Amino acid sequence: MRDKDADQRSFIRLSPDVELGDGVRIFSFVNAYGCKIDDGAQIGAFVEIQRGAVIGKRCKISSHTFICEGVTIEDECFVGHGVMFINDRHPAAVNPDGSLKGKDDWTCESTVVRKRANIGSGAVIMCGIEIGEGALVGAGAVVTKNVPAGATVAGVPARVIPRG
Amino acid sequence: MRDKDADQRSFIRLSPDVELGDGVRIFSFVNAYGCKIDDGAQIGAFVEIQRGAVIGKRCKISSHTFICEGVTIEDECFVGHGVMFINDRHPAAVNPDGSLKGKDDWTCESTVVRKRANIGSGAVIMCGIEIGEGALVGAGAVVTKNVPAGATVAGVPARVIPRG
Amino acid sequence: MRDKDADQRSFIRLSPDVELGDGVRIFSFVNAYGCKIDDGAQIGAFVEIQRGAVIGKRCKISSHTFICEGVTIEDECFVGHGVMFINDRHPAAVNPDGSLKGKDDWTCESTVVRKRANIGSGAVIMCGIEIGEGALVGAGAVVTKNVPAGATVAGVPARVIPRG
Numbered sequence: 001m002r003d004k005d006a007d008q009r010s011f012i013r014l015s016p017d018v019e020l021g022d023g024v025r026i027f028s029f030v031n032a033y034g035c036k037i038d039d040g041a042q043i044g045a046f047v048e049i050q051r052g053a054v055i056g057k058r059c060k061i062s063s064h065t066f067i068c069e070g071v072t073i074e075d076e077c078f079v080g081h082g083v084m085f086i087n088d089r090h091p092a093a094v095n096p097d098g099s100l101k102g103k104d105d106w107t108c109e110s111t112v113v114r115k116r117a118n119i120g121s122g123a124v125i126m127c128g129i130e131i132g133e134g135a136l137v138g139a140g141a142v143v144t145k146n147v148p149a150g151a152t153v154a155g156v157p158a159r160v161i162p163r164g
Numbered sequence: 165m166r167d168k169d170a171d172q173r174s175f176i177r178l179s180p181d182v183e184l185g186d187g188v189r190i191f192s193f194v195n196a197y198g199c200k201i202d203d204g205a206q207i208g209a210f211v212e213i214q215r216g217a218v219i220g221k222r223c224k225i226s227s228h229t230f231i232c233e234g235v236t237i238e239d240e241c242f243v244g245h246g247v248m249f250i251n252d253r254h255p256a257a258v259n260p261d262g263s264l265k266g267k268d269d270w271t272c273e274s275t276v277v278r279k280r281a282n283i284g285s286g287a288v289i290m291c292g293i294e295i296g297e298g299a300l301v302g303a304g305a306v307v308t309k310n311v312p313a314g315a316t317v318a319g320v321p322a323r324v325i326p327r328g
Numbered sequence: 329m330r331d332k333d334a335d336q337r338s339f340i341r342l343s344p345d346v347e348l349g350d351g352v353r354i355f356s357f358v359n360a361y362g363c364k365i366d367d368g369a370q371i372g373a374f375v376e377i378q379r380g381a382v383i384g385k386r387c388k389i390s391s392h393t394f395i396c397e398g399v400t401i402e403d404e405c406f407v408g409h410g411v412m413f414i415n416d417r418h419p420a421a422v423n424p425d426g427s428l429k430g431k432d433d434w435t436c437e438s439t440v441v442r443k444r445a446n447i448g449s450g451a452v453i454m455c456g457i458e459i460g461e462g463a464l465v466g467a468g469a470v471v472t473k474n475v476p477a478g479a480t481v482a483g484v485p486a487r488v489i490p491r492g
Contacts, residue, residue, distance in 0.1 A: 011175055011339055011357075013192050028341050028359045029175075029374075031192045031209045031227075040428060042421075045359045045376050046193075046392075048209050048227050058428055060421040063376050063394050064210075064412070066227050066245045066285075078421040081394045082412045082452075084228070084246045084285040086303060091282055093206075093224040093242040100204060100222055118419055121394075121412040122452035122470070124246075124286035124304040139414060140452040140470035140484055142286070142304035156304055156320050156484050175339055177356050193339075195356045195373045195391075210357075212373050212391050228374075230391050230409045230449075248392070248410045248449040250467060255446055257370075257388040257406040264368060264386055288410075288450035288468040306450070306468035320468055320484050 021057065035067075044081070062121065070110040070127070077113050080121035080139065085111060087127045114149065123158075185221065199231075208245070226285065234274040234291070241277050244285030244303065249275060251291045278313065287322075349385065363395075372409070390449065398438040398455070405441050408449030408467065413439060415455045442477065451486075 012026055015033035025042045026032070034051030037043065041055050044063035049055065053067045056075035061067065063081045070087040073079065087108045095105055109127035113119065117131045120139030131137065135147045138154030138161075147153050151160050176190055179197035189206045190196070198215030201207065205219050208227035213219065217231045220239035225231065227245050234251040237243065251272045259269055273291035277283065281295045284303030295301065299311045302318030302325075311317050315324050340354055343361035353370045354360070362379030365371065369383050372391035377383065381395045384403035389395065391409050398415040401407065415436045423433055437455035441447065445459045448467030459465065463475045466482030466489075475481050479488050 009341070011193075011341065013173070013175065029193060029210075029339075029357060042428075046210055046228070046357075046374055058422050058426070060429075064228060064246075064374070064392060064410075068245075076422045076426065078419045080412075080414070080419060081396075082228075082246060082392075082410060084244070084303070086244070086285050091242045091244060091284070092280070093282075094222050094240045094280070098222070098240065100206075101224075116420070116422070118421075120419070120452075121414050122286075122450075124284075126303060139412070139454060175357075177337070177339065193357060193374075210374055210392070228392060228410075232409075246392075246410060248408070248467070250408070250449050255406045255408060255448070256444070257446075258386050258404045258444070262386070262404065264370075265388075286450075288448075290467060 027063070038075070056115070070108040071113070072110070073113045074115040074117075074133075076116045078118040079113075080119055080123065082122045083119055084124045085127075086125060087111070089127055117147075191227070202239070220279070234272040235277070236274070237277045238279040238281075238297075240280045242282040243277070244283055244287065246286045247283055248288045249291075250289060251275070253291055281311075355391070366403070384443070398436040399441070400438070401441045402443040402445075402461075404444045406446040407441070408447055408451065410450045411447055412452045413455075414453060415439070417455055445475075 010028045013031045019036040021039035023040045027045045029045045032049040035049045035053040037055045038057040040058040042060045046064045049067045050069045052069040054072040059077045061079045065083040068087045071085045111129045113131045114133035117135045119137040122140040123137050124142045126144045131147045132149030134150045136152040141158040142156040144157040174192045177195045183200040185203035187204045191209045193209045196213040199213045199217040201219045202221040204222040206224045210228045213231045214233045216233040218236040223241045225243045229247040232249050232251045235249045275293045277295045278297035281299045283301040286304040287301050288306045290308045295311045296313030298314045300316040305322040306320040308321040338356045341359045347364040349367035351368045355373045357373045360377040363377045363381040365383045366385040368386040370388045374392045377395045378397045380397040382400040387405045389407045393411040396413050396415045399413045439457045441459045442461035445463045447465040450468040452470045454472045459475045460477030462478045464480040469486040470484040472485040
């Protein structure tokens with residue numbers, strides 16, 4: 001297996017319009033375009049970062065995570081593995097007339113993750129959300145409303161719980 | 165980083181037996197084999213589509229989603245990011261005698277997603293399910309039974325909720 | 329589309345320090361380093377396996393799954409699609425002084441999946457967990473404590489349920 005198929009290339013797909021800070025580390029199988037990744041951030045394998053997204057300084061974005069247009073992650077945040085951000089409250093493939101939805105056929109709702117917030121693996125973050133500074137989102141949570149600064153939330157839908 | 169490792173190739177792995185309609189768009193890091201992808205469909209990054217799956221016209225399949233054998237997605241459906249379909253109710257790596265399970269050692273249970281249904285990001289769809297026409301599956305839902313046409317379901321396990 | 333972009337390469341990234349048993353099958357877009365994958369195991373597309381992880385004989389690790397340092401999966405286990413393991417109870421990108429967390433700034437909590445256990449797609453497995461021999465973790469479950477041998481668990485957080 002190893003001789004024939006294994007490969008030491010990185011398979012990173014970084015569009016020329018990505019704004020990269022100093023000391024950014026990008027791991028294998030990453031797809032990023034039109035976004036800003038600030039100084040010292042780390043981006044794990046199988047991550048997609050879309051146009052217009054912002055990753056702050058010294059953030060860690062873990063493998064298998066999707067960060068869409070409209071998402072701003074402030075400095076020093078941790079985003080776990082397999083985290084899905086959302087920017088469309090009424091997703092659909094087509095307009096009522098059956099034409100493919102284009103740029104002008106939906107509203108991008110922004111999400112911001114404030115400084116030093118931590119998001120556990122497998123979390124899903126609905127659109128139009130603010131996750132407060134230093135907040136903690138438990139693994140597997142589905143976040144449907146704002147998370148206060150310093151709070152811990154968990155569950156489906158996510159609710160505030162006493163921090164353990 | 166950019167000079168050494170970044171790459172503008174698409175890293176698409178499309179088996180010669182994939183039946184592609186007109187105007188299909190396939191994004192980077194896709195793995196598809198033995199499936200049918202009909203006219204105007206869009207397939208996002210890091211998606212796997214297995215043998216025998218059918219993606220209808222003008223569907224949008226978002227990044228990080230897994231579509232297995234036995235899944236039929238009718239026309240104009242939206243499937244969000246990180247959605248996992250399932251086709252085996254009793255998954256196991258081996259038979260009771262310890263031999264690896266092969267083609268004849270399990271039953272593929274089919275799932276159908278009817279026209280214009282929308283499935284939110286992070287949803288998990290159990291096998292043998294019908295998701296009705298125009299239905300909406302909330303982000304992060306775990307769908308364990310049929311979803312009526314036009315209904316909205318959410319939660320773990322998913323239950324019908326009044327559409328907001 | 330096919331002529332220009334489709335590719336029959338496997339895009340497998342297997343570090344030279346991966347210890348591979350006999351008859352291992354590794355599918356496309358896999359990222360593995362410093363781990364052991366024992367005889368007859370199968371590793372699906374878009375899987376990352378980190379340094380120090382162990383995959384037992386004849387295991388099946390399905391697509392989009394993340395297996396981290398500290399995870400040992402014993403022989404003949406099934407791990408579904410999009411399963412996220414965790415090894416850090418207090419994840420963070422930086423230390424309190426704002427420096428990036430390094431190797432000595434966190435504690436890896438080990439998880440073991442005992443022989444012939446089966447983990448459903450979309451499950452999230454917290455750190456420091458033992459999943460007992462022959463146990464079954466339902467699709468989409470968030471496992472926060474040990475699972476007894478032979479038990480079935482499901483839900484968020486996962487609880488023992490009568491096996492159906």
